[in-house]
Amino acid sequence: MNRKSLAAAFPHTVPVLMGYLSIGIVFGWMLSAAGFHPIWSAIMSLTIYAGSGQYLGVQLLADAAPLADAAFLTLILNFRHLVYGLSMLEKFQGMGLRKLYMIFSLTDETYALLAGVHAPEGVDEKSFYFSIALLDHLYWIAGSIIGAAAGALITINTEGIDFAMTALFLVIAVEQWQSNKRHAPVFLGAAGTLVCLLIFGPENGRFLIPALMILVAGLLLMRPKLEGPEALVKGGEAL
Amino acid sequence: MTTMQIAALVAVMAVVTFLTRALPFLLFGRGEKPPTVVLYLGRFLPPAVIAMLIVYCYRGTSFAAIAGWAPGLIAGLAVIVLHVWKKNNMLSIVGGTILYMILVQAVF
Numbered sequence: 406m407n408r409k410s411l412a413a414a415f416p417h418t419v420p421v422l423m424g425y426l427s428i429g430i431v432f433g434w435m436l437s438a439a440g441f442h443p444i445w446s447a448i449m450s451l452t453i454y455a456g457s458g459q460y461l462g463v464q465l466l467a468d469a470a471p472l473a474d475a476a477f478l479t480l481i482l483n484f485r486h487l488v489y490g491l492s493m494l495e496k497f498q499g500m501g502l503r504k505l506y507m508i509f510s511l512t513d514e515t516y517a518l519l520a521g522v523h524a525p526e527g528v529d530e531k532s533f534y535f536s537i538a539l540l541d542h543l544y545w546i547a548g549s550i551i552g553a554a555a556g557a558l559i560t561i562n563t564e565g566i567d568f569a570m571t572a573l574f575l576v577i578a579v580e581q582w583q584s585n586k587r588h589a590p591v592f593l594g595a596a597g598t599l600v601c602l603l604i605f606g607p608e609n610g611r612f613l614i615p616a617l618m619i620l621v622a623g624l625l626l627m628r629p630k631l632e633g634p635e636a637l638v639k640g641g642e643a644l
Numbered sequence: 645m646t647t648m649q650i651a652a653l654v655a656v657m658a659v660v661t662f663l664t665r666a667l668p669f670l671l672f673g674r675g676e677k678p679p680t681v682v683l684y685l686g687r688f689l690p691p692a693v694i695a696m697l698i699v700y701c702y703r704g705t706s707f708a709a710i711a712g713w714a715p716g717l718i719a720g721l722a723v724i725v726l727h728v729w730k731k732n733n734m735l736s737i738v739g740g741t742i743l744y745m746i747l748v749q750a751v752f
Contacts (some may be wrong), residue, residue, distance in 0.1 A: 427734040431741070452658040462657050462676075469645050472656050479657045482697065483664035485690040490668030491678060497669070504669075511665050564662060566721060568744035571701040572737040574694055574722045581691045590688045594695030607703035613696065620692045624685060631688055 413528045416535035422544045429548020430555070431569045432459050437556025438563035439467040447555035450546045454510060458482055459549075459575065460570040467567075474611075481617055489516045491614045496534065503535050510538040512545075587631050593623045711752035719744035 433446040445466075449459050458479055461582070465475045489511055496519060497504045511519075515538050524533035556563070582588065597619040605612040626633075672678050681707075702720075708710030723740035730736070 424733055428737065431670075431738065432741045449654055449657075452654065453661050455661050458657060458661055460655070465657075466645070466650060466653060469649070470653070472652060475653050475656050476660050479660040480664060481693050483661055484693060485686065487668055487686045488706070489680065491672065491686070494669065494672065506670055508666050509662055543664060562749055563745070565715070565745035565748040566741060568716070569737055569741040571716070571720065572723045572744075574698050574701060575720060575735055576727050576736050577697070577726045577739070578691070578694045578698060581694060581722055585691060587688070588691075590692040591695045595699055596693030597692075598696040598699040602699060602703060610704040612703075613700060616696055616699075617693075620689065620696060621660065621685070624688050624692065625681075627688075628681075628684055632684060 407532060410524075410528050410532035410536045411540070413525050414533055414540060417518055417522050418537055418540045418544070421518065421541050424514065425541065425544035426548040426551070428456055428573070429545050430458075430552035431566075432463070433549040433552025433554070434556035434563070435460070435463045435552075435566050435569055436466070437553045438566050439463055441466060443550065443553035443557050446549040447546060450549040454542060454545060455483065455512060456545075457570075457573055460573055464567065464570060477614065483615075485513075486511065489513075493519065500531050500535070503531065507534065507538055510542050510543065515541045589627060589631060590620075590624060593627070594620055597623060711748075715744055715747035715752055718747060 425602055429450065432450075433443065436446045436449070437443060449462060453459055453462065461478060461482060462475075464470075465478065488581075490508070493507075493511065493516070497507050500507060518541070519534055522533075522537070524530040578591070582591065598616040601612040601616040601619065605615065668678070674680055696715050705716060722743050723736050726732075726739055727736040
């Protein structure tokens with residue numbers, strides 16, 4: 406990576422800069438409001454680096470969730486990454502050690518940028534991709550630290566700030582709804598989870614494990630109906 | 645929570661997140677075609693999981709009093725309307741959250 410590839414990458418990352426700063430600030434603020442030292446916001450953004458995953462992480466930390474639950478929820482929340490990786494297999498070839506970082510930093514936004522850009526004339530393509538990934542990560546860390554510091558310093562009543570996680574998932578749902586023609590999975594997800602919530606109760610989010618089993622089984626049963634070339638309009642973007 | 649407990653939870657989330665990103669490269673890095681069922685679930689599981697997580701977010705809803713359900717419903721609808729209308733992540737999330745905070749702190 407060099408100054409030239411960073412300069413070429415920067416203009417492409419400006420939309421992510423705006424998005425990550427604001428979503429990162431809300432994340433850091435939520436974690437501070439839940440009573441955690443700002444350093445944890447920085448550590449989480451450095452090592453986990455996942456928007457919706459870290460919003461969920463605030464909830465898991467606040468509930469002192471068991472490790473197995475945290476692992477399970479993180480896994481299902483990130484299942485979509487499987488698909489991203491598949492379409493980046495060729496792009497990351499020949500990047501050596503930097504490939505590890507590219508895989509680590511493959512968030513929704515970075516994925517969307519990498520899928521749509523090409524290095525300008527005279528700029529090394531691999532350095533250009535690496536610069537985009539690194540800049541996005543730095544924006545996310547910066548936003549988290551700003552939010553965490555603000556949350557620790559400014560003492561306003563923050564009751565209800567945890568609604569940001571609900572809002573984030575609703576936004577993702579709206580975007581998925583608009584980019585998919587088939588909405589059966591959404592109804593399956595909502596109905597299956599509601600049934601499990603009523604049966605197993607809300608404690609510790611235990612109802613999520615049977616709910617996920619129902620979703621996977623239901624989707625496999627619906628496969629003949631759902632699959633088809635006309636099912637997807639365009640690739641949706643999510644956080 | 646102790647520092648060690650917090651660190652353990654963060655580490656678990658970091659490792660699992662990295663694994664979900666690395667898995668396709670580990671499994672299919674040498675040119676093998678992924679099974680079609682993986683591609684199918686990769687396409688249709690995410691919307692179902694997000695719907696599941698929205699229900700998870702609303703798990704504390706109570707119908708015993710209006711304060712138990714109205715703020716979440718109103719703010720949730722506001723997020724959806726804002727996002728369909730303006731398509732701006734920041735506006736939808738921050739706007740909806742501030743509305744929710746006002747509703748739980750000052751209105752209900």
